[in-house]
Amino acid sequence: MILASESPRRRELLAAVGVSFRVIPSxxxxxxxxxxxxxxxxxxxxxxxxxAVAKLHPSSFVLSADTIVVTDGRILGKPSNRAEARRMLSRLAGREHKVYTAVCLLADGNGYRDLGTEVTRVRFRPLTAAEIAAYARTGECDDKAGAYAAQGAGMLLIDRVVGSFTNVVGLPMTRVVAMLERASLIRVSPAGPSWYVFSGGKS
Known part of the structure:
Protein backbone atom coordinates (compact mmCIF):
# COMPACT_ATOMS: atom_id res chain seq x y z
CA MET A 1 0.00 0.00 0.00
CA ILE A 2 1.09 3.56 -0.72
CA LEU A 3 0.52 6.49 1.62
CA ALA A 4 0.10 9.58 -0.57
CA SER A 5 1.24 11.97 2.14
CA GLU A 6 4.51 13.32 3.48
CA SER A 7 2.99 14.01 6.91
CA PRO A 8 5.14 12.42 9.63
CA ARG A 9 2.07 12.27 11.89
CA ARG A 10 0.18 10.09 9.42
CA ARG A 11 3.19 7.81 9.00
CA GLU A 12 3.46 7.40 12.77
CA LEU A 13 -0.24 6.64 13.21
CA LEU A 14 -0.23 3.93 10.53
CA ALA A 15 3.00 2.41 11.80
CA ALA A 16 1.63 2.31 15.36
CA VAL A 17 -0.95 -0.33 14.42
CA GLY A 18 1.44 -2.36 12.29
CA VAL A 19 0.24 -1.29 8.83
CA SER A 20 2.84 -1.80 6.08
CA PHE A 21 3.16 1.00 3.53
CA ARG A 22 5.52 3.12 1.49
CA VAL A 23 5.32 6.90 1.11
CA ILE A 24 4.84 8.69 -2.21
CA PRO A 25 3.69 12.32 -1.74
CA SER A 26 1.16 13.52 -4.31
CA ALA A 52 -2.60 11.63 -8.67
CA VAL A 53 -0.53 8.82 -7.12
CA ALA A 54 -2.83 5.94 -8.12
CA LYS A 55 -2.56 6.83 -11.82
CA LEU A 56 1.20 6.36 -11.60
CA HIS A 57 0.93 3.13 -9.59
CA PRO A 58 -2.20 1.34 -10.90
CA SER A 59 -1.34 -2.00 -9.30
CA SER A 60 -1.18 -0.57 -5.77
CA PHE A 61 -3.72 0.55 -3.22
CA VAL A 62 -3.27 4.22 -2.34
CA LEU A 63 -4.33 5.86 0.92
CA SER A 64 -4.66 9.64 0.86
CA ALA A 65 -6.02 12.21 3.29
CA ASP A 66 -6.56 15.90 3.84
CA THR A 67 -7.13 17.65 7.17
CA ILE A 68 -8.54 21.12 7.71
CA VAL A 69 -9.49 23.25 10.70
CA VAL A 70 -12.76 25.17 10.36
CA THR A 71 -14.12 28.00 12.49
CA ASP A 72 -17.08 30.23 11.65
CA GLY A 73 -17.31 28.39 8.32
CA ARG A 74 -13.80 29.49 7.40
CA ILE A 75 -10.90 27.15 6.66
CA LEU A 76 -7.74 27.78 8.64
CA GLY A 77 -4.86 26.32 6.67
CA LYS A 78 -1.18 26.20 7.52
CA PRO A 79 0.16 29.58 8.66
CA SER A 80 2.59 31.27 6.29
CA ASN A 81 4.52 32.88 9.17
CA ARG A 82 4.51 33.20 12.96
CA ALA A 83 2.39 36.36 12.91
CA GLU A 84 -0.34 34.51 11.02
CA ALA A 85 -0.01 31.60 13.45
CA ARG A 86 -0.61 33.95 16.38
CA ARG A 87 -3.69 35.38 14.66
CA MET A 88 -5.08 31.88 14.07
CA LEU A 89 -4.50 30.86 17.67
CA SER A 90 -6.15 34.05 18.92
CA ARG A 91 -9.16 33.23 16.77
CA LEU A 92 -9.40 29.72 18.24
CA ALA A 93 -8.75 30.66 21.88
CA GLY A 94 -11.67 30.00 24.23
CA ARG A 95 -13.86 28.71 21.41
CA GLU A 96 -14.89 25.50 19.68
CA HIS A 97 -13.79 24.64 16.16
CA LYS A 98 -14.09 21.60 13.92
CA VAL A 99 -11.37 19.43 12.43
CA TYR A 100 -12.30 17.67 9.19
CA THR A 101 -10.24 14.83 7.74
CA ALA A 102 -11.26 13.19 4.49
CA VAL A 103 -9.67 9.80 3.83
CA CYS A 104 -9.58 8.02 0.48
CA LEU A 105 -8.48 4.48 -0.34
CA LEU A 106 -8.33 3.63 -4.01
CA ALA A 107 -6.71 1.44 -6.63
CA ASP A 108 -6.61 2.72 -10.19
CA GLY A 109 -6.09 -0.74 -11.67
CA ASN A 110 -9.40 -2.21 -10.51
CA GLY A 111 -11.46 0.95 -9.93
CA TYR A 112 -11.69 0.43 -6.17
CA ARG A 113 -12.61 3.59 -4.23
CA ASP A 114 -13.63 4.22 -0.62
CA LEU A 115 -13.98 7.84 0.53
CA GLY A 116 -15.15 9.13 3.90
CA THR A 117 -14.94 12.17 6.18
CA GLU A 118 -14.47 12.38 9.94
CA VAL A 119 -15.37 15.50 11.94
CA THR A 120 -14.06 16.20 15.45
CA ARG A 121 -15.07 19.12 17.65
CA VAL A 122 -12.23 20.75 19.59
CA ARG A 123 -12.55 23.48 22.21
CA PHE A 124 -9.53 25.57 23.17
CA ARG A 125 -9.22 26.98 26.65
CA PRO A 126 -8.91 30.78 26.98
CA LEU A 127 -5.36 31.83 26.11
CA THR A 128 -3.40 34.93 27.03
CA ALA A 129 -1.38 36.84 24.46
CA ALA A 130 1.78 35.67 26.23
CA GLU A 131 0.73 32.01 25.98
CA ILE A 132 -0.07 32.37 22.29
CA ALA A 133 3.27 34.06 21.60
CA ALA A 134 5.17 31.43 23.59
CA TYR A 135 3.53 28.56 21.72
CA ALA A 136 4.15 30.19 18.35
CA ARG A 137 7.85 30.55 19.23
CA THR A 138 8.15 26.78 19.67
CA GLY A 139 7.78 26.43 15.89
CA GLU A 140 5.37 23.55 16.36
CA CYS A 141 2.67 25.60 14.61
CA ASP A 142 4.63 26.14 11.40
CA ASP A 143 3.29 23.36 9.17
CA LYS A 144 0.03 22.54 10.95
CA ALA A 145 -3.52 23.30 9.87
CA GLY A 146 -4.93 25.75 12.39
CA ALA A 147 -1.41 26.45 13.70
CA TYR A 148 -1.32 23.78 16.41
CA ALA A 149 -0.28 20.17 16.96
CA ALA A 150 -2.62 18.30 19.30
CA GLN A 151 -0.11 15.49 19.75
CA GLY A 152 2.64 17.87 20.89
CA ALA A 153 2.83 20.90 23.17
CA GLY A 154 -0.37 22.05 21.48
CA MET A 155 -2.25 19.62 23.72
CA LEU A 156 -1.97 22.29 26.42
CA LEU A 157 -4.14 24.62 24.33
CA ILE A 158 -7.05 22.17 24.32
CA ASP A 159 -9.85 22.08 26.86
CA ARG A 160 -12.03 19.38 25.29
CA VAL A 161 -12.17 17.03 22.29
CA VAL A 162 -15.44 15.47 21.11
CA GLY A 163 -14.83 12.69 18.61
CA SER A 164 -11.69 11.05 17.24
CA PHE A 165 -8.47 12.45 18.71
CA THR A 166 -6.33 10.86 16.00
CA ASN A 167 -8.47 12.73 13.48
CA VAL A 168 -7.11 15.96 14.97
CA VAL A 169 -3.59 14.57 14.59
CA GLY A 170 -4.16 13.78 10.90
CA LEU A 171 -5.85 10.38 10.44
CA PRO A 172 -9.05 9.04 12.03
CA MET A 173 -7.55 5.64 12.72
CA THR A 174 -10.74 3.76 13.57
CA ARG A 175 -12.15 4.80 10.18
CA VAL A 176 -8.88 4.08 8.37
CA VAL A 177 -8.55 0.57 9.83
CA ALA A 178 -12.17 -0.17 8.86
CA MET A 179 -11.40 0.97 5.30
CA LEU A 180 -8.33 -1.26 5.10
CA GLU A 181 -10.29 -4.23 6.45
CA ARG A 182 -13.11 -3.67 3.91
CA ALA A 183 -10.50 -3.77 1.15
CA SER A 184 -9.01 -6.96 2.68
CA LEU A 185 -5.68 -5.17 3.00
CA ILE A 186 -5.24 -6.01 6.68
CA ARG A 187 -6.55 -8.46 9.23
CA VAL A 188 -6.05 -8.92 12.95
CA SER A 189 -2.71 -10.59 13.58
CA PRO A 190 -3.05 -14.19 14.86
CA ALA A 191 0.34 -13.94 16.60
CA GLY A 192 3.41 -11.79 16.90
CA PRO A 193 4.00 -8.20 18.03
CA SER A 194 1.84 -6.42 15.44
CA TRP A 195 -1.87 -5.76 15.96
CA TYR A 196 -2.68 -6.00 12.25
CA VAL A 197 -0.97 -7.81 9.40
CA PHE A 198 -1.06 -7.24 5.65
CA SER A 199 -3.39 -9.66 3.88
CA GLY A 200 -3.11 -8.86 0.18
CA GLY A 201 -6.10 -6.76 -0.84
CA LYS A 202 -9.04 -7.22 -3.18
CA SER A 203 -8.31 -7.91 -6.81
Whole structure:
Protein backbone atom coordinates (compact mmCIF):
# COMPACT_ATOMS: atom_id res chain seq x y z
CA MET A 1 0.00 0.00 0.00
CA ILE A 2 1.09 3.56 -0.72
CA LEU A 3 0.52 6.49 1.62
CA ALA A 4 0.10 9.58 -0.57
CA SER A 5 1.24 11.97 2.14
CA GLU A 6 4.51 13.32 3.48
CA SER A 7 2.99 14.01 6.91
CA PRO A 8 5.14 12.42 9.63
CA ARG A 9 2.07 12.27 11.89
CA ARG A 10 0.18 10.09 9.42
CA ARG A 11 3.19 7.81 9.00
CA GLU A 12 3.46 7.40 12.77
CA LEU A 13 -0.24 6.64 13.21
CA LEU A 14 -0.23 3.93 10.53
CA ALA A 15 3.00 2.41 11.80
CA ALA A 16 1.63 2.31 15.36
CA VAL A 17 -0.95 -0.33 14.42
CA GLY A 18 1.44 -2.36 12.29
CA VAL A 19 0.24 -1.29 8.83
CA SER A 20 2.84 -1.80 6.08
CA PHE A 21 3.16 1.00 3.53
CA ARG A 22 5.52 3.12 1.49
CA VAL A 23 5.32 6.90 1.11
CA ILE A 24 4.84 8.69 -2.21
CA PRO A 25 3.69 12.32 -1.74
CA SER A 26 1.16 13.52 -4.31
CA UNK A 27 2.36 17.10 -4.74
CA UNK A 28 -1.27 18.15 -5.33
CA UNK A 29 -2.26 21.77 -4.63
CA UNK A 30 -4.43 22.08 -1.50
CA UNK A 31 -6.05 25.45 -2.25
CA UNK A 32 -9.85 25.71 -1.87
CA UNK A 33 -11.82 26.98 -4.85
CA UNK A 34 -13.77 30.19 -4.52
CA UNK A 35 -17.00 29.53 -2.61
CA UNK A 36 -16.18 25.86 -2.05
CA UNK A 37 -17.66 24.60 1.25
CA UNK A 38 -15.09 23.13 3.67
CA UNK A 39 -16.71 19.67 3.68
CA UNK A 40 -16.60 19.52 -0.12
CA UNK A 41 -13.07 20.89 -0.36
CA UNK A 42 -11.55 18.40 2.07
CA UNK A 43 -13.10 15.44 0.19
CA UNK A 44 -11.94 16.78 -3.17
CA UNK A 45 -8.43 17.39 -1.88
CA UNK A 46 -8.12 13.87 -0.47
CA UNK A 47 -9.46 12.32 -3.67
CA UNK A 48 -7.22 14.46 -5.90
CA UNK A 49 -4.15 13.44 -3.91
CA UNK A 50 -5.02 9.76 -4.11
CA UNK A 51 -5.84 9.82 -7.81
CA ALA A 52 -2.60 11.63 -8.67
CA VAL A 53 -0.53 8.82 -7.12
CA ALA A 54 -2.83 5.94 -8.12
CA LYS A 55 -2.56 6.83 -11.82
CA LEU A 56 1.20 6.36 -11.60
CA HIS A 57 0.93 3.13 -9.59
CA PRO A 58 -2.20 1.34 -10.90
CA SER A 59 -1.34 -2.00 -9.30
CA SER A 60 -1.18 -0.57 -5.77
CA PHE A 61 -3.72 0.55 -3.22
CA VAL A 62 -3.27 4.22 -2.34
CA LEU A 63 -4.33 5.86 0.92
CA SER A 64 -4.66 9.64 0.86
CA ALA A 65 -6.02 12.21 3.29
CA ASP A 66 -6.56 15.90 3.84
CA THR A 67 -7.13 17.65 7.17
CA ILE A 68 -8.54 21.12 7.71
CA VAL A 69 -9.49 23.25 10.70
CA VAL A 70 -12.76 25.17 10.36
CA THR A 71 -14.12 28.00 12.49
CA ASP A 72 -17.08 30.23 11.65
CA GLY A 73 -17.31 28.39 8.32
CA ARG A 74 -13.80 29.49 7.40
CA ILE A 75 -10.90 27.15 6.66
CA LEU A 76 -7.74 27.78 8.64
CA GLY A 77 -4.86 26.32 6.67
CA LYS A 78 -1.18 26.20 7.52
CA PRO A 79 0.16 29.58 8.66
CA SER A 80 2.59 31.27 6.29
CA ASN A 81 4.52 32.88 9.17
CA ARG A 82 4.51 33.20 12.96
CA ALA A 83 2.39 36.36 12.91
CA GLU A 84 -0.34 34.51 11.02
CA ALA A 85 -0.01 31.60 13.45
CA ARG A 86 -0.61 33.95 16.38
CA ARG A 87 -3.69 35.38 14.66
CA MET A 88 -5.08 31.88 14.07
CA LEU A 89 -4.50 30.86 17.67
CA SER A 90 -6.15 34.05 18.92
CA ARG A 91 -9.16 33.23 16.77
CA LEU A 92 -9.40 29.72 18.24
CA ALA A 93 -8.75 30.66 21.88
CA GLY A 94 -11.67 30.00 24.23
CA ARG A 95 -13.86 28.71 21.41
CA GLU A 96 -14.89 25.50 19.68
CA HIS A 97 -13.79 24.64 16.16
CA LYS A 98 -14.09 21.60 13.92
CA VAL A 99 -11.37 19.43 12.43
CA TYR A 100 -12.30 17.67 9.19
CA THR A 101 -10.24 14.83 7.74
CA ALA A 102 -11.26 13.19 4.49
CA VAL A 103 -9.67 9.80 3.83
CA CYS A 104 -9.58 8.02 0.48
CA LEU A 105 -8.48 4.48 -0.34
CA LEU A 106 -8.33 3.63 -4.01
CA ALA A 107 -6.71 1.44 -6.63
CA ASP A 108 -6.61 2.72 -10.19
CA GLY A 109 -6.09 -0.74 -11.67
CA ASN A 110 -9.40 -2.21 -10.51
CA GLY A 111 -11.46 0.95 -9.93
CA TYR A 112 -11.69 0.43 -6.17
CA ARG A 113 -12.61 3.59 -4.23
CA ASP A 114 -13.63 4.22 -0.62
CA LEU A 115 -13.98 7.84 0.53
CA GLY A 116 -15.15 9.13 3.90
CA THR A 117 -14.94 12.17 6.18
CA GLU A 118 -14.47 12.38 9.94
CA VAL A 119 -15.37 15.50 11.94
CA THR A 120 -14.06 16.20 15.45
CA ARG A 121 -15.07 19.12 17.65
CA VAL A 122 -12.23 20.75 19.59
CA ARG A 123 -12.55 23.48 22.21
CA PHE A 124 -9.53 25.57 23.17
CA ARG A 125 -9.22 26.98 26.65
CA PRO A 126 -8.91 30.78 26.98
CA LEU A 127 -5.36 31.83 26.11
CA THR A 128 -3.40 34.93 27.03
CA ALA A 129 -1.38 36.84 24.46
CA ALA A 130 1.78 35.67 26.23
CA GLU A 131 0.73 32.01 25.98
CA ILE A 132 -0.07 32.37 22.29
CA ALA A 133 3.27 34.06 21.60
CA ALA A 134 5.17 31.43 23.59
CA TYR A 135 3.53 28.56 21.72
CA ALA A 136 4.15 30.19 18.35
CA ARG A 137 7.85 30.55 19.23
CA THR A 138 8.15 26.78 19.67
CA GLY A 139 7.78 26.43 15.89
CA GLU A 140 5.37 23.55 16.36
CA CYS A 141 2.67 25.60 14.61
CA ASP A 142 4.63 26.14 11.40
CA ASP A 143 3.29 23.36 9.17
CA LYS A 144 0.03 22.54 10.95
CA ALA A 145 -3.52 23.30 9.87
CA GLY A 146 -4.93 25.75 12.39
CA ALA A 147 -1.41 26.45 13.70
CA TYR A 148 -1.32 23.78 16.41
CA ALA A 149 -0.28 20.17 16.96
CA ALA A 150 -2.62 18.30 19.30
CA GLN A 151 -0.11 15.49 19.75
CA GLY A 152 2.64 17.87 20.89
CA ALA A 153 2.83 20.90 23.17
CA GLY A 154 -0.37 22.05 21.48
CA MET A 155 -2.25 19.62 23.72
CA LEU A 156 -1.97 22.29 26.42
CA LEU A 157 -4.14 24.62 24.33
CA ILE A 158 -7.05 22.17 24.32
CA ASP A 159 -9.85 22.08 26.86
CA ARG A 160 -12.03 19.38 25.29
CA VAL A 161 -12.17 17.03 22.29
CA VAL A 162 -15.44 15.47 21.11
CA GLY A 163 -14.83 12.69 18.61
CA SER A 164 -11.69 11.05 17.24
CA PHE A 165 -8.47 12.45 18.71
CA THR A 166 -6.33 10.86 16.00
CA ASN A 167 -8.47 12.73 13.48
CA VAL A 168 -7.11 15.96 14.97
CA VAL A 169 -3.59 14.57 14.59
CA GLY A 170 -4.16 13.78 10.90
CA LEU A 171 -5.85 10.38 10.44
CA PRO A 172 -9.05 9.04 12.03
CA MET A 173 -7.55 5.64 12.72
CA THR A 174 -10.74 3.76 13.57
CA ARG A 175 -12.15 4.80 10.18
CA VAL A 176 -8.88 4.08 8.37
CA VAL A 177 -8.55 0.57 9.83
CA ALA A 178 -12.17 -0.17 8.86
CA MET A 179 -11.40 0.97 5.30
CA LEU A 180 -8.33 -1.26 5.10
CA GLU A 181 -10.29 -4.23 6.45
CA ARG A 182 -13.11 -3.67 3.91
CA ALA A 183 -10.50 -3.77 1.15
CA SER A 184 -9.01 -6.96 2.68
CA LEU A 185 -5.68 -5.17 3.00
CA ILE A 186 -5.24 -6.01 6.68
CA ARG A 187 -6.55 -8.46 9.23
CA VAL A 188 -6.05 -8.92 12.95
CA SER A 189 -2.71 -10.59 13.58
CA PRO A 190 -3.05 -14.19 14.86
CA ALA A 191 0.34 -13.94 16.60
CA GLY A 192 3.41 -11.79 16.90
CA PRO A 193 4.00 -8.20 18.03
CA SER A 194 1.84 -6.42 15.44
CA TRP A 195 -1.87 -5.76 15.96
CA TYR A 196 -2.68 -6.00 12.25
CA VAL A 197 -0.97 -7.81 9.40
CA PHE A 198 -1.06 -7.24 5.65
CA SER A 199 -3.39 -9.66 3.88
CA GLY A 200 -3.11 -8.86 0.18
CA GLY A 201 -6.10 -6.76 -0.84
CA LYS A 202 -9.04 -7.22 -3.18
CA SER A 203 -8.31 -7.91 -6.81
Missing amino acids: GVDETPRSGEPPSRFVRRAALDKGE
